Amino acid sequence: xxxxxxxxxxxxxxxxxxxxxxxxxxxxxxxxxxxxxxxxxxxxxxxxxxxxxxxxxxxxxxxxxxxxxxxxxxxxxxxxxxxxxxxxxxxxxxxxxxxxxxxxxxxxxxxxxxxxxxxxxxxxxxxxxxxxxxxxxxxxxxxxxxxxxxxxxxxxxxxxxxxxxxxxxxxxxxxxxxxxxxxxxxxxxxxxxxxxxxxxxxxxxxxxxxxxxxxxxxxxxxxxxxxxxxxxxxxxxxxxxxxxxxxxxxxxxxxxxxx
Amino acid sequence: xxxxxxxxxxxxxxxxxxxxxxxxxxxxxxxxxxxxxxxxxxxxxxxxxxxxxxxxxxxxxxxxxxxxxxxxxxxxxxxxxxxxxxxxxxxxxxxxxxxxxxxxxxxxxxxxxxxxxxxxxxxxxxxxxxxxxxxxxxxxxxxxxxxxxxxxxxxxxxxxxxxxxxxxxxxxxxxxxxxxxxxxxxxxxxxxxxxxxxxxxxxxxxxxxxxxxxxxxxxxxxxxxxxxxxxxxxxxxxxxxxxxxxxxxxxxxxxxxxx
Numbered sequence: 474x475x476x477x478x479x480x481x482x483x484x485x486x487x488x489x490x491x492x493x494x495x496x497x498x499x500x501x502x503x504x505x506x507x508x509x510x511x512x513x514x515x516x517x518x519x520x521x522x523x524x525x526x527x528x529x530x531x532x533x534x535x536x537x538x539x540x541x542x543x544x545x546x547x548x549x550x551x552x553x554x555x556x557x558x559x560x561x562x563x564x565x566x567x568x569x570x571x572x573x574x575x576x577x578x579x580x581x582x583x584x585x586x587x588x589x590x591x592x593x594x595x596x597x598x599x600x601x602x603x604x605x606x607x608x609x610x611x612x613x614x615x616x617x618x619x620x621x622x623x624x625x626x627x628x629x630x631x632x633x634x635x636x637x638x639x640x641x642x643x644x645x646x647x648x649x650x651x652x653x654x655x656x657x658x659x660x661x662x663x664x665x666x667x668x669x670x671x672x673x674x675x676x677x678x679x680x681x682x683x684x685x686x687x688x689x690x691x692x693x694x695x696x697x698x699x700x701x702x703x704x705x706x707x708x709x710x711x712x713x714x715x716x717x718x719x720x721x722x723x724x725x726x727x728x729x730x731x732x
Numbered sequence: 733x734x735x736x737x738x739x740x741x742x743x744x745x746x747x748x749x750x751x752x753x754x755x756x757x758x759x760x761x762x763x764x765x766x767x768x769x770x771x772x773x774x775x776x777x778x779x780x781x782x783x784x785x786x787x788x789x790x791x792x793x794x795x796x797x798x799x800x801x802x803x804x805x806x807x808x809x810x811x812x813x814x815x816x817x818x819x820x821x822x823x824x825x826x827x828x829x830x831x832x833x834x835x836x837x838x839x840x841x842x843x844x845x846x847x848x849x850x851x852x853x854x855x856x857x858x859x860x861x862x863x864x865x866x867x868x869x870x871x872x873x874x875x876x877x878x879x880x881x882x883x884x885x886x887x888x889x890x891x892x893x894x895x896x897x898x899x900x901x902x903x904x905x906x907x908x909x910x911x912x913x914x915x916x917x918x919x920x921x922x923x924x925x926x927x928x929x930x931x932x933x934x935x936x937x938x939x940x941x942x943x944x945x946x947x948x949x950x951x952x953x954x955x956x957x958x959x960x961x962x963x964x965x966x967x968x969x970x971x972x973x974x975x976x977x978x979x980x981x982x983x984x985x986x987x988x989x990x991x
Contacts, residue, residue: 544957568960582847585926589935589950591943600896600931603872628928637922638929640978642962645929646936647951648981649908654945654988656900663896669846669861669887670897670904671941676848677905678898678937682930684850686913691848693827698803705899714984719899721980722907725973729913 478536478561478615482568483550485513487590488565489541492623495598497521499622505533529553537619539584540564551577556704567639570632571606582607582616586624587633589646600622604630604638655715662711694726737795737820737874740764742809744772746849747824748800751882754857756780758881763905764792788812795877799823810836820871826898829891830865841866841875844894846885848905857882863889863897914974921970953985 480501482493485508496503506525508514518525526532529550536558542550547564551574556562562578564571568583574581585604590596603620605627609611613629620627630638653674662669680689693701702723709716736939739760741752744767755762765784767773777784785791788809797819801809806823810833815821821837823830826844833840844863849855862879864886866872872888879886912933919926939948952960961982968975 508884543955544960566942566955588932589939589948590940591948592938597931602928602931604928626928628925630924634922634924636963636967637918638924640967641918641926641929642932643951643953643964643978644911644918644974645915645933647949647953647985648978649911649933649936650940650945650949651981651985651988652903652908652911653940654949656904657945659896659900659903663762663893665889666887667896667900669863669885670900672856672859673847674904674908674937674940677908678933680848680850680853681909681912681933686909686916688908689848689850690906690913692902694902694906695752696802698827701803704827704895705902708895708899710782717902718980718984719902721905721977722910725977726906726910729910 477502478619479504479508479534480537480539481532481535482539482541483507483532483566484541485510485517485555486541486543488586489529490517490592491590491596491598492539492541492565493517493523493625494522495596497523501619501622504535507532530555532556535560537561537615538562540679544568548573561607561615563607563616567604567635567642570636571608575608580607580609580612582612583630583632583635584616584620585691587638587642599625602626604628604635606630606632606635618620619631655718659712659715690726690730692726694723695730697727736761737878738763738793739796739798740766740791740794740799741823742766742791742813743800744769744776745800745802746851747845749776749851750849750855750857751798751824751845752776752780752782753798754882756782756856760878760881763794766791789814791815794819796820796822796874803828807832809980820866820874822866822875826863826894826901829895830867834867839866839868839871841871842889842894843875843879843889844889846897846901859885861885861887863887863894865891866896877963914977918971918974949985949989951985953982954989956986977990 480503505524506517506523511527514525514527544566547569561580562574563584565580571583583606586601588601601624603624605620607614617627657667739762762782765776770786773784773786803825806828820839821833822841822843830842842865845860849861860883862883864879865873876886916926
């Protein structure tokens with residue numbers, strides 16, 4: 474394999490869109506992009522000035538295939554990809570074990586940028602940690618070197634570690650965003666602007682960049698302020714689901730700090 | 733009352749500490765600070781170059797008394813404060829109704845900076861919304877004007893609205909911070925650095941500044957990815973409390989998006 478391996482990017486969703494741009498920006502040898510959706514393939518191909526295709530049979534010979542597709546499509550795409558034995562196949566998923574590739578490739582691994590990507594938001598790769606892994610040591614090093622060309626933050630993370638990391642990510646990203654949704658909903662029903670909470674949301678996230686969350690916990694549950702908790706629960710009778718969640722989280726916090 | 737009312741600040745905790753500094757910085761007439769804890773009273777008094785006291789009997793005559801004390805101390809401090817009838821008494825709490833002052837003051841209200849304050853972090857008041865309220869219209873205007881000298885973001889918010897706002901704040905701040913704590917704990921047990929999740933946490937909070945959280949939701953629950961959810965639940969058997977919370981939040985998200 475050459476010092477700068479030839480790469481094919483499979484998938485032009487949020488991850489593919491940003492990862493492709495970063496790879497081209499940093500001079501990696503991206504030789505082709507694929508998406509089943511013609512508009513997406515074309516858009517990304519043109520943006521990157523790289524050939525695109527919409528048919529897996531038209532995928533070119535390469536050294537590394539990066540599958541940036543939905544978790545549940547990784548297996549079936551890998552199966553359909555007719556790659557050479559010496560090629561390396563990786564995916565960009567936090568949730569999927571690298572062993573998904575075992576039946577389809579001799580050399581396989583993971584190339585996981587741990588961030589939430591949106592089409593219309595700039596991705597700051599200088600801050601995005603890459604978690605890499607491979608079934609062969611040489612490929613772990615290769616993927617580490619590739620990732621280092623995209624970000625200063627590169628970690629070798631095993632499947633087992635990555636599963637825990639992904640679960641933790643579900644808590645701090647998916648579930649947190651849902652709490653934001655609840656906040657929005659409560660504000661809307663009361664007709665107070667959700668904007669009032671935005672600086673608080675940002676500061677809460679900033680604090681944890683520098684301080685352990687355990688030390689930053691505040692609020693009625695942490696204080697054991699039963700009067701406020703009861704007033705809140707009564708107020709939340711309008712929203713039985715939120716009331717139940719308030720109670721659950723409050724009990725957890727009380728238990729946690731009683732330890 | 734003069735155009736620039738004489739203010740006494742009661743409390744030198746996180747809110748008092750930052751609010752006091754901002755008031756002095758913006759030229760408000762802060763004539764005295766109080767804390768029961770001598771070191772805190774002294775520290776803040778010296779920092780602000782304002783007389784301090786540690787005894788409620790030594791509180792000076794003023795136009796406005798700002799009680800930046802714990803929620804459960806507001807009533808008892810108000811009771812002990814021997815203020816003149818024409819003085820205005822306010823607190824800085826999100827959780828406490830303004831009517832807590834009814835037995836002790838003719839003129840009362842709320843002066844609530846909606847942010848989480850820490851001693852060792854700079855408070856950016858340009859971004860901090862102030863929620864003001866008072867039992868008299870004139871005082872609502874007075875408090876609004878005072879708040880406008882501290883922040884460009886000032887809102888008249890009734891007790892009822894503020895209660896909902898505070899509940900929403902519990903979800904997006906207290907509960908969110910607890911989810912960060914869970915993330916930390918899972919990472920520690922697996923010995924992967926929590927640092928890997930910090931950019932994700934920040935980006936999640938940044939996204940909601942510009943986009944409604946409903947549109948930003950991602951993850952296995954949103955996708956209805958039952959295989960990943962089951963794998964996560966199995967993995968979380970080591971942490972029965974987190975497992976239960978994962979299940980609860982996952983069900984809520986599934987229900988929410990099934991609507």
